[in-house]
Amino acid sequence: MNDLIDDEGAAGNSPEFTVSELSGAVKRTVEGAFSHVRVRGEVGRLSLPRSGHIYLDLKDDRSVLASVVWKGVANRLTHKPEEGMEVIATGRLTTFPGQSKYQLVIDDLQPAGAGALMAMLEKRRKALAAEGLFDDARKQRLPFLPEVIGVVTSPSGAVIRDILHRLRDRFPRKVLIWPVAVQGPKCAPEVANAIRGFNALTPGGALPRPDLLIVARGGGSLEDLWGFNEEAVVRAAAESAIPLISAVGHETDTTLIDYASDYRAPTPTGAAEKAVPVRMDMLNWLRQQEGILTRGITGALTARQQRLTDLGRALPRPEALMEPARQRLDLASLRLAPALASRTKDARAQLERLSSRLDPALDRAVARKRLALGERAAGLTPARLAGVARQGRRDLDRLAARLDPQRLTARTSQMEEQLAAVRARFAQAAVQSVSRRREALDGLERLRRTLGYQETLGRGYAVIRAGEDVLTTKAQAEGHAAMEIQFADGRLGVTPTGATPKAAPKKSGKAGAKSGGGKPKPPEGGQGSLF
Template identity: 60%
Template sequence: MDLFEDDTTGGNAPEFTVSEISGAVKRMVEGEFSHIKIRGEVGRVSFPRSGHVYLDLKDDRSVLASVIWKGVASRLETRPEEGLEVIATGRLTTFPGQSKYQMVIEDMRPAGMGALMAMLEARKKKLEAEGLFDPARKRPLPYLPEVIGVVTSPSGAVIRDILHRLRDRFPRKVLIWPVAVQGNQCAPEVTRAIEGFNRLTPGGALPRPDLLIVARGGGSIEDLWGFNEESVARAAAASDIPLISAVGHETDTTLIDYVSDRRAPTPTAAAELAVPVRLELMGWLDGQGARLTRGLERDLTQRGQRLRDLSRALPRPERLVETARQRLDYAGDRLPAALRRGVDRHRLALSDLSGSLRPATLRRAVAHEAQRVANAATRLTPAQTRLIAARSEALSARAARLRPEALVADITRKQTELDRLTQRLIDAQSRLARQQQDRITAASRLLDTLSYRKTLERGYAVVRSGDEVITSTEQAKAATCLEIEFADGRFAVGSAPAKSRKSKDEPPQQGSLF
């Protein structure tokens, strides 16, 4: 039905409301384009908090606004990125609020292998520019980890190969975090597994692994695409636990291989990188033990031989103490007589000292000291009297200086001196000002005398061409316009080439200045 068909021959068109027109257009568009596939390049992409995805599909001439609702966006295998060429399946609808049409996308896939590789290359360049591939940030693997965390599918052959290889080489505790290794849920589950292992507490009920292995068997690039997602690569780069990537076969390369600390060509090789061979370590320890035993035996033999050689060079012990024993015997013979002489000498010294400590001597010493104290006491009173008199006199002199009359006289004298110094300062400032004024006047007269304007007043003129002063006829001939300055002002004149003289005696003709 034509909405704009005239119902009468008079041309009176029916009237519609805006909502009626918008609804009719919406039904028409949705009826005609209820299921379509569009190939185009993803333009502007936005991911608001609502979970919906708003993007543009474009080619070299047109742009189509599109929306992916939250439920569909969570099931997409490929996250839309700007510049990615895709094939979108969905339906067209209108948005009456802005009078525009848009596509509601129900499925989106990259437009062939070239689009996937282009998107992978773009992600690789982005992460490399951020420094996530820098070898300096890669950490060494622990030599013998106590606990190994494995992120892989619990039902595949990969986990059996890893466990079997670990059992053969060096049995360790293994924690398995089951994840989907392909499909829509692969990237988010692997990301949560890596982050979950890093959140475990060291030494807790569930021990934190010392090493992580992210493993998967071989497959096509679509099967391995989950390990090319940016979230997986960033989780592996941010892991505090050293990480080995073992995704695909030796020829398969994913983004997680670039950011991991070590890349293993196969899951079995990852297990070999994780632990050493126990039997080889035991053999090495036995060899080291044997070497240590032989070294100790050889060292003990050498030291015993050295001790015997040195002992032959030493004298006999009896000879070492013969001289000391003889000196001891000699000193022992002299000791009793020396003790008696020492006692007699100290007894004589004590007798000499005790003679000066007799009672009569002590009484004389005490009486002498008492007489000295009495003499000092008799001199003390006159000395104190003289000191007090001197201090009183000094205090009276200071009190006289602090009387009101003395203070007023001192202030008056100081004020007179200040007035005299003030008047001298004013006089000096006046003389300095007159001297400076005289110098300025003389300089002004000199400037006026030397000014070129005084020369102009005597009948001279200054010829200019622009800002340049003309000082020769050659410059005047070359100038296009001349300006002459007299004492009373300036005016411009046209310049004409001067006529050459016919003879030396004929004066040049004066041209008109106007």
């Protein structure tokens, strides 16, 4: 009967752990045994949240290892992980008590050899080609003789010296250099910003916009040239409105920017040769063309002169052409005087015949009209004219008597009083109308101030803007690196914590940063030296 009752002391000396204590003990054990490990595997599930951290799985044919790359480490990675990519991860193993699992915290991530890089490069090339970034229809023709050439390269290498030397030998042009890093993690963003920066210049501005761009770098390994395989650089080259020549590496080196550029040069020196023609060759060609043109003009003039001479021999003399006409003129002048006399005689005879045919009754009618006119003229005596004048004066006096001055004055005063009354009414109506409209306007102004946001600012609120946009949510604010807050008494520009504002391209070298724009001016008509 006693065996059926549990004995409280039967548990022995086994310690009891809380869940947190046991999880902490496991965490210390795992981190102590695997504080630094290198793991080779294939990238499986990949997650890129907005926090900047990278969550991925490393897997092989039998197991999966959860891994995480914190934001600070992710920004330093030279190769961003992609699904299916074989990598070697260096880091430490730890546990995540919240989900009772272990994971690898990665401090460095590198592709597992050149084969992995080539596989990732081919995958990226096919994806960008499917978007049409490498199509020949997108490529532009290079200008025959550009006025300004923009060069994107390192200012301290031999590449820029070779380009400037070859341009000076062939055809000196004005060159603008945008210094960038040509390898390492800064290469891709700086090269993409340089291409877009040259395209953003205003044509005809203080700093001229280049007519041609050259992106150049010397030879190197696949890892050294990897910055020119990044998607940001390829898209910037494809979007460039300025024709672009890529000259990255040696003739056997191929990067993705070569597919997106308008022309791929085998070397930086070859890019300079493609950019401008040889000045002496052009001068010689012009001299040859001038000689051909001169000989052609001379031959054409000689042939036309000979043709004109041949045609002139077949023409008759000018005197021979004029002699028949002169003779006809003399004969006509001799016949003119007798013909004029005969014509006058015939016209006089015809006039006499017509005058003899006039009706004698017409003469009698004319005589009657003349007699009646004489009688009427005789009736207009001075006495009769004086009587007519006196009658007209009397009629005029009667009309003047009807116009009484007093009556006119009274009528004028009455009209002036009516006009003054009308003016007073108009003035009173105008004052009342202006007063009503002023009161309505004041009411609308008070309503506007009451409903406007500026009155709200006076009560302790603020308006947040990014450019011309008003931000109302946190999600909208997270997408901007610089914002402006409007208070009741003015505006204040702020930068959110954790934002990464776009920086202007850095100038390489301490001396360049101290001296600013103190480079020596290039000599007139030639190319200034950077060195």
